[in-house]
Amino acid sequence: MQNAESSNIEAALNAGAALAAAKTIGNTPVIVVPEGYRAEEFEHLLPAPTRHRGTTTLTQAESFTRFIKEFSGLADLTPRLYYQIDPHPSFTAILNDHCQAPDWRDFRAVYSAPLSKEWQTWCGFR
Known part of the structure; x- marks a missing residue:
């Protein structure tokens, strides 16, 4: 029973993380992705880079x-x-x-x- 319950909790957390809106850190869009809940930059999707390099x-x-x-x-x-x-x-x-x-x-x-x-x-x- 506890195994099914923890599985449901994990599924709910994953669903919530998947629904998370994109955030902006500085001028760079960041999205939290479910696997491991890490933040990733998506600057390459912007029309132009956020800074010179x-x-x-x-x-x-x-x-x-x-x-x-x-x-x-x-x-x-x-x-x-x-x-x-x-x-x-x-x-x-x-x-x-x-x-x-x-x-x-x-x-x-x-x-x-x-x-x-x-x-x-x-x-x-x-």
Whole structure:
């Protein structure tokens, strides 16, 4: 008897979980699914992502700076520029870096600066 009762309770809980409405956390829709009652994101069903992310590789210095300027004006983005000189000069702009508060750090622009022929000659590169 107790087994049937607990089975009915479990079935009722599953039915209630299946009827749960979609919730929004931040701007991302989340739906509770019955199996294990976990919350899942369904951002991929939205017409557009809820935030910027990804890496853009740019081949010209002008396009790199233009890209950074374009996104620097957005209120939710805090860009920070990183560079390395050796072995070849390259620049990485993390457009959602954590300057004031934690952030995702997954929206980037990358530019690898080419070495001039004069510089290569000076340094003995081929």
